[in-house]
Amino acid sequence: MTPPGGLQAPPGGDAALRARAARVIPAGMWGHLxxxxxxxxxxxxxxxxxGGHIWDADGRRxxxxxxxxxPIVLGHHDPVVDAAVAAQSxxxxxxxxxxxxxxxxxxxxVDRVAHAGWAMLQKNGSDATTACVTIAxxxxxxxxVLIARGSYHGALPWxxxxxxxxxxxxxxxxxxxDYNDVASLEAAVTAAGHDLAAIIVTGFRHDNVVDQEMPSLAFAQAARRLCDRAGAALIIDDVRAGFRLHRGCSWELLGVDPxxxxxxxxxxxxxxxxxxxGRDSFRSAAAKVFVTGSFWCGAVPMAAAVATLGEMDRIGLPERLAELGGYLRAGMARLAQRYAVGLRQSGPMSMPLWLFEDDADFARGSAFCRAALAAGAYLHPKHNMFLNAAHTRADMDAVLAAAEAGFQAIIAA
Amino acid sequence: MTPPGGLQAPPGGDAALRARAARVIPAGMWGHLxxxxxxxxxxxxxxxxxGGHIWDADGRRxxxxxxxxxPIVLGHHDPVVDAAVAAQSxxxxxxxxxxxxxxxxxxxxVDRVAHAGWAMLQKNGSDATTACVTIAxxxxxxxxVLIARGSYHGALPWxxxxxxxxxxxxxxxxxxxDYNDVASLEAAVTAAGHDLAAIIVTGFRHDNVVDQEMPSLAFAQAARRLCDRAGAALIIDDVRAGFRLHRGCSWELLGVDPxxxxxxxxxxxxxxxxxxxGRDSFRSAAAKVFVTGSFWCGAVPMAAAVATLGEMDRIGLPERLAELGGYLRAGMARLAQRYAVGLRQSGPMSMPLWLFEDDADFARGSAFCRAALAAGAYLHPKHNMFLNAAHTRADMDAVLAAAEAGFQAIIAA
Structure with a gap:
């Protein structure tokens, strides 16, 4: 899939763009992308x-x-969202x-999320987690504020x-x-003493480079109980997981509301x-803080959101993604068995993470993903992945075919 | 301009929307809007x-x-920007x-701003000021970090x-x-001692509710000299002023580069x-910090920016806005003299602030703006305003006619 030796990359292709970017962007790129x-x-x-496909700057699909x-949960260029965007624009x-x-x-x-009595809107996930802490x-x-070790809540200095x-x-x-560790949470609450403002915790444990974990019922209930006892706020950071696991807040699956x-x-x-x-009991505090941004009232993303939420409900998004992800997970398990390669699949079906046994240096994961990329599947070796509603069984079969190339690359190495 | 007594506001009109908002948004609204x-x-x-006009939810223009x-600098729905947005979308x-x-x-x-050797992109002004401080x-x-009293650099906790x-x-x-006070800046630098990382200062002094001030040459040169002497970073927060005063950084007008x-x-x-x-000497630091956001690589706003910068240059934006703002300022001065009302107009022509003498409680400013609003001009009694390139002399004449109603309201009060 790389350009044949001796030929120039296409003008505006990835190599040419990287060379230009290296001149005008520190190290050529920033952040998680x-x-x-x-x-x-x-x-x-x-x-x-x-839909479920992306093309790189060299034209590879x-x-x-x-x-x-x-972010892409219904698929790129969802027609209903695009129409709402055009109308508001x-x-x-x-x-x-x-x-x-x-x-x-x-x-x-407010209608769809059980604990919500009110809403405020921002631009970045970090804006939202920061505002939650500020309101708490x-x-x-x-x-x-109590934070789980290794949890990602954004990229602001705090x-x-x-x-x-x-x-x-x-x-x-x-x-x-520690996420899912009630004793460690209790110890942190004790250490906070009378100054406990909030516990912030992600919808499920999706820390980088370790197996994902769903929150245990005992952990979720303990977090709720400890906050109630201390008069502190339980904050769920559903920035990453939100809407893919459940129509409302991810912890509604456990019957626990933040x-x-x-x-x-x-x-x-x-x-x-x-x-x-937020809950109604936090409404007056939310009205007192000053959080704002130049584009926070932009109407087009809001119109896109109304359309997105509506489409999620119309198609039954969490169930659809879980079914599709289950199909993929089963296929991956079969391939791993066939090639006798130890593969750990973790997290919810709609947000799979694939880590290989005996792969501390990620040599296996890297070889796997490189081969799968060349075979037409854009995967990630260390971070959870995401399904969207435009993905089809045929797309999952294509991913599994690419994954087979990946397993073969591991075996060959 | 208000609905005649006894008639209902139109469905979806401002009053109905406020009532609905009060249920689902803390205090009905947040932030500066x-x-x-x-x-x-x-x-x-x-x-x-x-273009240069806006309609409220009751249909008033x-x-x-x-x-x-x-944000709106070329005018709402600029056709060149809209075309670039459609193409990238x-x-x-x-x-x-x-x-x-x-x-x-x-x-x-990088090509247009004198000190820039590289660029990084975000979503909020607060993202940018925070990243500047982090890189410094x-x-x-x-x-x-040294910050001028009363300057606004965003709405994050710092x-x-x-x-x-x-x-x-x-x-x-x-x-x-204190902005424009060299002695106070020198004292703060001395107080920072060997820990001075940065001085951050807005492109001009546009603090809320006080007369605006352009930076003095002595102040700008002192800020540069003090940073050079200490090996600290001079940061210009051009979030609000940027591009309306000058094609590049606002302090280029003074020959001082941050x-x-x-x-x-x-x-x-x-x-x-x-x-x-940033300057090339800050490139390696910029490459080391971790700042990112889910939407920071969104291509559509970038396409809008490329088109916006191109149109700014094509029409000679700062000169055009200065000419238009000068016409408005002269007209306002004539009206103030005619009605014998003390009016202070401050700041650059393209970003006027109007404050009335003997108006500590803003009764005059409020009466003025209410009357002008009813006469079809959306003004602000305490905050600087903004011109855009779609405004015409006829629009400025309409503002002056509305302002005349405002002066009459002050006289009547």
């Missing part, structure tokens, strides 16, 4: 996308199992205040996993616990939007 | 916009002198990595003007000085985008 975080051979630049790291987007669609969206969010502190008059350029003070008033929740990623099928939802 | 920050009678919701608080927006247009945009930004700390290995829900630690490692600059607002004519630009 930096292709240097992936095995060699992965493209950095993408030219277009449709892939079944897209990253879905832009979560024709009226207006960034105005001197919100458009009527903001009310419609907040009503839809405003409501309780306390400062200490939560970035890479502290370069941040200060100790950015992480003041934080204590750590006080505040953070949303983004899949909320508007790729349009930039985030949300904070 | 909350209409409760304006005199009674201002609409909260907007239905559409075109206004000459728009807020331009969405800055048809290909893809939120992908597994950037589209080629990201390189094109970063090249355009990473580059210097120091923590202390910089929000309303500290409810934030902690003392969020504002650790900060010292204050090390890092933050941009947003006008960069993409209303599409959600922000940028950090």
């Amino acid at each position: 930096d292709a240097r975080r992936l095995p060699a051979g992965y493209p950095q630049f993408f030219s277009r996308a449709q 892939y079944v897209d199992l990253m879905c832009s790291w979560g 024709a009226l207006g987007d960034c105005l001197n205040g919100p458009a009527p669609v903001m009310v419609e969206l907040c009503e839809a969010l 502190r405003a409501a309780t008059g306390r400062n200490t 939560c970035t996993p890479v502290p370069v350029g941040t200060t100790e003070a950015d992480r003041a008033n934080q204590l750590r616990f 006080d505040l929740s953070a949303w983004s990623k899949a909320i508007a099928n790729g349009h930039p939007l985030a949300a904070v939802l | 909350d209409a409760r920050r304006l005199p009674a009678g201002y609409p909260q919701f907007f239905s559409r916009a075109q 206004y000459v728009d002198l807020m331009c969405s608080w800055g 048809a290909l893809g927006d939120c992908l597994n990595g950037p589209a080629p247009v990201m390189v094109e945009l970063c090249e355009a930004l 700390r990473a580059a210097t290995g120091r923590n202390t 910089c929000t003007p309303v500290p409810v829900g934030t902690t003392e630690a969020d504002r650790a490692n900060q010292l204050r000085f 090390d890092l600059s933050a941009w947003s607002k006008a960069i993409a004519n209303g599409h959600p985008l922000a940028a950090v630009l």
Whole structure:
């Protein structure tokens, strides 16, 4: 799939774009979409996308199992979302205040999420997690926030996993616990004493580079009980998991409702939007904090969100993705057995993570993903992947065919 | 302009939307676009916009002198920007990595801004100012940042003007000085000692509710000299002023180049985008920090930005807005003299702030703006306003006619 030796890459192709980017962007790229975080051979630049597929800047097509790291949940260019976007765009987007669609969206969010009495909207997942913490502190008059070790809550100084350029003070008033470990959570609550403002926890454990875990019922109930006892806020960071596991908050599957929740990623099928939802008891605190941004009232992403939520319900999104993901998981298990390669598949069906046994250096995962990429499937060797509703069984079969090339590459190595 | 007594507001009109919003949004609205920050009678919701005009949810049309608080710089629905948006949207927006247009945009930004050797892109102005501070700390290995009293650099906990829900630690490692006061800046630098990481300063002084000031040459040169002497970063926050005063960084007008600059607002004519630009000497630090967001590689706002920057150059934006703003300022001065009302007009021509003498309680400003609103001009009584390139002399005449109603309201009160 690489250009034949001796031939130039197409003008505007990945290699040419990387060379230009190296001149005008530090190290050529920033953040989680930096292709240097992936095995060699992965493209950095993408030219277009449709449904369950994506094309790189060299024109190669892939079944897209990253879905832009979560946002694409109905599929690229979903026609219902595109129509809603076109209709709102024709009226207006960034105005001197919100458009009527903001009310419609907040009503839809409050109606669908059990704990939600109100909604506020932002642009980044980090905006939403930060606002949750701010509202929790405003409501309780306390400062200490409990965060699970290894959990990702965004890339602002208080939560970035890479502290370069941040200060100790950015992480003041934080204590750590281990996800799904009730004793460690209880110990952190005890350590917080009378200053416990909030426990923040992701919808499920999707830390980088370790097997994913669903929250245990005991852990979820303990988190709720400890917050109730202390008068603190339970915050679910559903930025990554939200809407793919359940129509409402991911912890509704366990019958546990938080006080505040953070949303983004899949909320508007790729349009930039985030949300904070909260219980009525946190409404007055939410009204007192000052959080805002120049584009937070942009109407087009809100129209996209209303359409996205509607389509999610119409097609029964979580069930559909779970069925499709179950088909993929079973197929992967068969391949792993056939090739006698130890494969751990973890997390919800709709957000699979594939890690290989005996692969501390990710040599196996890298060889697997490189071969699968060359065979037309865009996978990730360390991070959970994402299904979208435009994916078909035929797409999953194509992924499994590409995965077979991956297993063969592992065997050959 | 209000509905005749006894008649219902139209369905979906402002009053009905406010009532619905009050149920699902804390206090009915958040942030700087909350209409409760304006005199009674201002609409909260907007239905559409075109060029230099905006329509509220009750169908009333206004000459728009807020331009969405800055982002709308060419005018609502600029045809060239809309065409670029449509073309990129048809290909893809939120992908597994950037589209080629990201390189094109970063090249355009580096080419046009004198100090810029590289660019990074975000969503919010706060993302950009925060990344500047993070990069400055990473580059210097120091923590202390100097911030002008009253300057607005965003709404994250380290910089929000309303500290409810934030902690003392969020504002650790900060010292204050007074804008345009060299002695106070020197004193803050001395107080920072060997820990000075950066001085951050807005493109001009546009603090809320006080007369605007252009930076003095002595102040700008002192900031540059003090940073050079200390090996610290000079950061210009051009989020609000950027591109309206000058084709490049606003301080280029003074011949002073910063090390890092933050941009947003006008960069993409209303599409959600922000940028950090920096000198080559800060490139390696910028490559080390981890800042990212789910939508930061969205290609559509980048395509909008490329088109916006091109159109700015084609029409000679700063000159055009200055000419139009000068016409408005002269007309306002004539009206103030005719009605013998003390009016202070401050700031650049393209971003006027109007404050009345003897108006500590803003009674005059409020009466003025209410009357002007009823006469079809959307103004602000306390915050600087913004012109855009779709405004015409006829629009300015309409604003002046509405302002005349405002002066008459002041006289009548």
